[in-house]
Amino acid sequence: MSDTPILSVKGISKSFGGLQALLDVSFEVYKGEVFGIIGPNGSGKTTLINCITGFIKIDAGQVYFKEKNITGWKAHKIAHEGIARTFQIMRPYYSLPAFKNLIIPLWSPRARKTGGWRGGGKHGDRDTVAVDILEEIGFERDSRVPYKIASTLPTGYQKRLELARCIAMRPEIIFCDEVFSGLSMSEIAGMLPLIEKMKSDGITLIMVEHRLRELFRVANRVMALNFGEKIAEGEPLTVIEDKRVKEAYLGSEEV
Amino acid sequence: MEMMRKERIDRGIKVRTEGIYAISSMREILYLLGPRLLLIVGLISLPLVLELAPYWKRVVNIMCVYSLIALSFDFLANYVGLVCLGGAFFVGVGGYLAAIFNVYLSFPIYLSIPLATICGAIFCTLLILPCLPLRGVYFAIVTLMYPLFFTRVIEALNILGGTNGITGVDSFPNQYVEQYTIIIITLLFLFGMRRFVNQDIGLVLRGVKDNDQAVRASGISIAYMKTLAVFIASFMGCFAGAYIAHLYMWGGLSLFALDFSIIPIASVVIGGGGTLVGAIIGSVVLVPLSEILRAFGTFRIVIYCIILTLVIVFKSEGLMIYLQRKYHQFERWVKV
Numbered sequence: 001m002s003d004t005p006i007l008s009v010k011g012i013s014k015s016f017g018g019l020q021a022l023l024d025v026s027f028e029v030y031k032g033e034v035f036g037i038i039g040p041n042g043s044g045k046t047t048l049i050n051c052i053t054g055f056i057k058i059d060a061g062q063v064y065f066k067e068k069n070i071t072g073w074k075a076h077k078i079a080h081e082g083i084a085r086t087f088q089i090m091r092p093y094y095s096l097p098a099f100k101n102l103i104i105p106l107w108s109p110r111a112r113k114t115g116g117w118r119g120g121g122k123h124g125d126r127d128t129v130a131v132d133i134l135e136e137i138g139f140e141r142d143s144r145v146p147y148k149i150a151s152t153l154p155t156g157y158q159k160r161l162e163l164a165r166c167i168a169m170r171p172e173i174i175f176c177d178e179v180f181s182g183l184s185m186s187e188i189a190g191m192l193p194l195i196e197k198m199k200s201d202g203i204t205l206i207m208v209e210h211r212l213r214e215l216f217r218v219a220n221r222v223m224a225l226n227f228g229e230k231i232a233e234g235e236p237l238t239v240i241e242d243k244r245v246k247e248a249y250l251g252s253e254e255v
Numbered sequence: 256m257e258m259m260r261k262e263r264i265d266r267g268i269k270v271r272t273e274g275i276y277a278i279s280s281m282r283e284i285l286y287l288l289g290p291r292l293l294l295i296v297g298l299i300s301l302p303l304v305l306e307l308a309p310y311w312k313r314v315v316n317i318m319c320v321y322s323l324i325a326l327s328f329d330f331l332a333n334y335v336g337l338v339c340l341g342g343a344f345f346v347g348v349g350g351y352l353a354a355i356f357n358v359y360l361s362f363p364i365y366l367s368i369p370l371a372t373i374c375g376a377i378f379c380t381l382l383i384l385p386c387l388p389l390r391g392v393y394f395a396i397v398t399l400m401y402p403l404f405f406t407r408v409i410e411a412l413n414i415l416g417g418t419n420g421i422t423g424v425d426s427f428p429n430q431y432v433e434q435y436t437i438i439i440i441t442l443l444f445l446f447g448m449r450r451f452v453n454q455d456i457g458l459v460l461r462g463v464k465d466n467d468q469a470v471r472a473s474g475i476s477i478a479y480m481k482t483l484a485v486f487i488a489s490f491m492g493c494f495a496g497a498y499i500a501h502l503y504m505w506g507g508l509s510l511f512a513l514d515f516s517i518i519p520i521a522s523v524v525i526g527g528g529g530t531l532v533g534a535i536i537g538s539v540v541l542v543p544l545s546e547i548l549r550a551f552g553t554f555r556i557v558i559y560c561i562i563l564t565l566v567i568v569f570k571s572e573g574l575m576i577y578l579q580r581k582y583h584q585f586e587r588w589v590k591v
Contacts, residue, residue: 053472055468074476075472076470076471076474076477079471079474084473087468087469087472091465091468092465093458093462093465093466094466095461096458103455103458103459104458104459104462104473107456107458107459107475108474109474110474111474126455165469165472168473
């Protein structure tokens with residue numbers, strides 16, 4: 001793990017009208033680690049991701065990616081730099097077959113520049129790479145699944161497709177917005193090796209999660225948010241023992 | 256009583272995914288080529304068949320013009336997700352530009368049509384550019400406003416011939432050039448677009464329709480993709496406009512008539528949205544129908560509306576999708 005953080009967030013604040021969604025949130029993430037963001041419902045986790053990835057304008061604060069200030073950049077430019085994200089509400093390109101869903105990130109300027117796929121500019125090559133990526137992420141190549149229209153896929157596969165869409169861009173950071181939610185235990189068990197594999201491939205993962213048990217199996221460090229403020233950061237097990245985190249999840253004793 | 260149920264089975268020619276076929280015999284080649292050839296040969300031979308009815312030959316031209324506009328609407332609405340009511344805008348800009356190039360700058364016809372198409376497409380794209388972030392009905396309203404806006408501007412400032420329009424636009428050298436220009440261009444655009452939407456870049460456009468946020472998250476500028484789509488659509492529309500100006504030898508306010516926005520949409524609805532061919536088939540049905548109904552005088556609009564309503568209520572999927580299903584699937588009755 002290198003000394004300079006790959007992503008450093010400095011004092012982000014964001015309010016929607018009178019609602020303070022984020023207040024002075026700062027954290028740093030180092031290359032190759034899995035960083036968890038936890039917190040009760042409405043604590044600003046997804047807003048934080050939206051702010052960092054440029055989907056929402058930030059009121060105050062800065063975001064540095066590899067020491068480059070990317071604050072206020074457009075979403076597609078931030079993605080072009082190598083920050084991919086999944087969406088909490090997964091919406092695949094539902095009218096396209098699953099493998100054609102990956103053509104879009106593979107066509108993106110970033111994927112073309114970094115040469116994430118073999119061969120020249122031929123049409124067929126991208127299809128091949130798309131099926132390769134899908135196989136890597138758990139779609140059986142010889143079944144009909146990769147060729148089905150995306151809207152007909154079961155939830156587990158749609159979640160995988162979201163991740164595949166990120167991987168196809170060859171990103172350096174992936175923000176995973178609740179990839180485990182809505183999945184059965186066995187589906188999660190199938191997802192965990194994928195997370196481990198991405199980690200070993202050197203991709204930095206930032207995971208927003210409600211499923212703490214599964215998150216703590218993969219996360220190196222965890223940050224807890226409550227009402228838009230950072231209340232704890234550190235090793236998963238120390239964070240969960242933190243008094244303020246317990247209060248946030250369970251409520252405090254004194255009224 | 257025995258219950259019976261209709262069972263539908265795909266013909267075994269499809270492989271894994273849409274659009275990839277396993278062909279092993281002449282018969283299967285014919286099976287796939289048949290409908291396409293029917294359309295191509297049908298359209299190309301239409302002027303020859305109608306040799307005896309000169310009035311109907313003109314209808315064929317208009318039919319193709321509406322086909323092109325419907326094609327551009329279908330592409331924008333069902334492949335990029337921009338519901339654009341600007342058909343009249345594209346036609347008007349293309350038509351006026353062709354008239355300006357031809358009459359004021361005295362360019363010959365084979366220069367004025369391509370120039371009007373390209374310049375018109377650029378002009379339309381630039382004007383629509385500010386409203387691209389709008390979605391759904393808001394985008395539709397703004398694009399609907401443009402033709403009205405230009406009509407009033409030309410009327411009020413009395414520019415470009417005012418209400419009389421620009422007269423003395425060159426006609427085509429002869430009737431066959433006139434007819435085959437539009438027929439061949441329509442076919443080229445149809446099959447070109449069908450190819451385009453399945454290319455990688457076409458898939459990105461379809462991605463913008465399905466989920467524009469995910470396209471942004473993939474590092475692609477959706478503003479750029481939408482601009483490109485609008486350019487392609489207005490290219491088709493402006494060509495149709497430039498053609499009409501030369502066909503009528505006149506560029507006037509009726510080029511901005513809302514017919515050019517509304518009838519193509521009706522064609523797409525009848526023909527089947529999202530198929531591209533449906534846009535052509537819809538126009539092939541609707542335009543001659545509206546000519547036949549001319550015999551009923553003003554009552555024709557009523558009949559026209561009734562037919563449209565019946566199609567929408569009983570076959571809302573559109574003719575093309577219905578025919579495709581009948582063609583590609585066996586049907587049989589089985590016991591439940």
